[in-house]
Amino acid sequence: xxxxxxxxxxxxxxxxxxxxxxxxxxxxxxxxxxxxxxxxxxxxxxxxxxxxxxxxxxxxxxxxxxxxxxxxxxxxxxxxxxxxxxxxxxxxxxxxxxxxxxxxxxxxxxxxxxxxxxxxxxxxxxxxxxxxxxxxxxxxxxxxxxxxxxxxxxxxxxxxxxxxxxxxxxxxxxxxxxxxxxxxxxxxxxxxxxxxxxxxxxxxxxxxxxxxxxxxxxxxxxxxxxxxxxxxxxxxxxxxxxxxxxxxxxxxxxxxxxxxxxxxxxxxxxxxxxxxxxxxxxxxxxxxxxxxxxxxxxxxxxxxxxxxxxxxxxxxxxxxxxxxxxxxxxxxxxxxxxxxxxxxxxxxxxxxxxxxxxx
Numbered sequence: 034x035x036x037x038x039x040x041x042x043x044x045x046x047x048x049x050x051x052x053x054x055x056x057x058x059x060x061x062x063x064x065x066x067x068x069x070x071x072x073x074x075x076x077x078x079x080x081x082x083x084x085x086x087x088x089x090x091x092x093x094x095x096x097x098x099x100x101x102x103x104x105x106x107x108x109x110x111x112x113x114x115x116x117x118x119x120x121x122x123x124x125x126x127x128x129x130x131x132x133x134x135x136x137x138x139x140x141x142x143x144x145x146x147x148x149x150x151x152x153x154x155x156x157x158x159x160x161x162x163x164x165x166x167x168x169x170x171x172x173x174x175x176x177x178x179x180x181x182x183x184x185x186x187x188x189x190x191x192x193x194x195x196x197x198x199x200x201x202x203x204x205x206x207x208x209x210x211x212x213x214x215x216x217x218x219x220x221x222x223x224x225x226x227x228x229x230x231x232x233x234x235x236x237x238x239x240x241x242x243x244x245x246x247x248x249x250x251x252x253x254x255x256x257x258x259x260x261x262x263x264x265x266x267x268x269x270x271x272x273x274x275x276x277x278x279x280x281x282x283x284x285x286x287x288x289x290x291x292x293x294x295x296x297x298x299x300x301x302x303x304x305x306x307x308x309x310x311x312x313x314x315x316x317x318x319x320x321x322x323x324x325x326x327x328x329x330x331x332x333x334x335x336x337x338x339x340x341x342x343x344x345x346x347x348x349x350x351x352x353x354x355x356x357x358x359x360x361x362x363x364x365x366x367x368x369x370x371x372x373x374x375x376x377x378x379x380x381x382x383x384x385x386x387x388x389x390x391x392x
Contacts (some may be wrong), residue, residue, distance in 0.1 A: 037108050037336045038329060039361055042083060044342060046255045047295055049083030050125050052336060053357055054298075054345035056324050057086045057131040057206070057260070062382060063103035063373040065161060066091070068113030072103070074383050076117045080124025083343070086206050086298070087117075089133030091194030094187065094252075095148045096214070098139025100165045101377065105130060105193040107319065110139035118201035129204040129258055129295075130197045132190055136214030137175035137339045138268050142166040150175040153217045153224045153231070153240075158269040172269075180228045183240060186214070187247050194248045194257075204256035207244060210300050212268015215241055219281060222271040234281050242288050249292060258296040258322075259289065264304035286316035296320035298345065301327075310340060329360045334361075355387050364388050 055359035062072055078083060091097045091104040104110045114130070121128040142164040144150070152175035159172045161169045178186065194205050209215035217223050218240040218245040224231050230240050241259070249257050263282045266272050289297060297317050299305065301324065323335060324345035332344035350356050352367040359366060373381025 036333060036360065037203065038333055038344060039357060042343060045293065045295075047320055049127055049341065049343075050081075051083040052343050053083050053360075054322055054324070054343050055079055055082040055350040056345040056347035057088055057208070058347050058351060059088050059099065059102060060377065060382065061099065061101040062377060063101050063113075064377065066097060066102065066104045067107075067109050067361065068103045068117055070116070071379060071383065072113075073120045076128070077120030078121065078383060079350055079356075080121045080126045081355065081357045082126050082350065085121055085126050085128045086260075086345070087128065087130045088133075089131050089208055090193075092132045092134060093189035094145050095151055096136070096189075097144055098135030098150070098162070098213075100163060101361055101375075102133075102196050105132070105196045105200070106189070111196050114200035114202070115196075122201070126326035127203040129206045129256075130200075130202045131206040131208050131260070132174070132193055133208040134186065134214040136217045138162070138172060138213060140164050140170050141173045142170070149173070151178050151186070152176070152214065153178065153226060156223060158212075160269055161162045177226075180230070184231055187240075190244055191247050191251050194252050195360055198252050198256075204258060205248065205252070205297065206258040206260055206295075207241075207248075208260055209241060210260045210265060210267075212261035212265065212270045215244075216262070216265070216268065216270060220270050221273055221277065234277070234284050238288070241285060245289060245292060245294060249294065250362075252320050254292050254294050257292075258298060259293045260298040260300065260324075261285070262300035262302070263309070264302060265300065265370060277311075277337055283312060284318050286313045290317040290319060296322050296343070298322040299341075300325060301325040307340065314341070315331040352385050359388050362388065 038052045042052050137158045140162045155177040157174045158172040162172050320342045322343040323341040346370045352369040370381035
């Protein structure tokens, strides 16, 4: 019986060589926040995926919360990404860039001089953040965005999406997970706003829907995806009532379904029950990608059951650039070098050994 993961996928205009997605993974190799030749080699090695979603990429200068993450707001960055999209397309993969605005997660030492962290509210996030200047520090104090400031952030994302098209990307993914800016608006414990972006479920979700509408108008809705992590408390987010979480994400799924975006990408956790996932899938009606903790076997079962349309792999693709071939051969998977996840250089990045096939 043919493995679904390895068969072509097509739905609502999204055409992929297989059902395998390389998940976005922060790798911190972009010196001066500019994509480089080493990154081109890394992504090019993995161009047998159906879809590659890049590491979190800053749409604006003030969203560079971490050191050595790439951006997409300058000419130099666009030129750097062009070499990466060419390397990926050479193997037949599609590639979406993940636009990641970290919001209040970050440190001003990681930002260009004179810029400050911004968020839905002026509430500092607990927890450490790494900087190349002084090592581990506390997250910096954020500034609460004004209503006009929110609209400027949206404009920044639109400009980054246009830059993505100039760089040869097939689309963009909005990072609405991991406690970053989008979740800072969605979470009622942090969003204490009294303007049009705070209050009800619909108002807290308005930042997302406005982002998607503006970007979709600029580059096409079929080129827009979004990642969510329902029930997540990453980034010092406080949990809120289950019924509120469910109503928030079902509302978003319905609204994004009306816009016919490329996909919704869900980060799984024990709190994301199958019933809720099924409701999300039905409410959205488009391509649903699932991620987090999948093996080729569990992913295959999820696709067979209709639980999801595509399966995303992070660490498995990190340590196995030839993951589709290994799945086809039922071969053992390399394990990632966890000590080199965020360090500069090729170790634990481009030096994983390919599968040795004996004839």
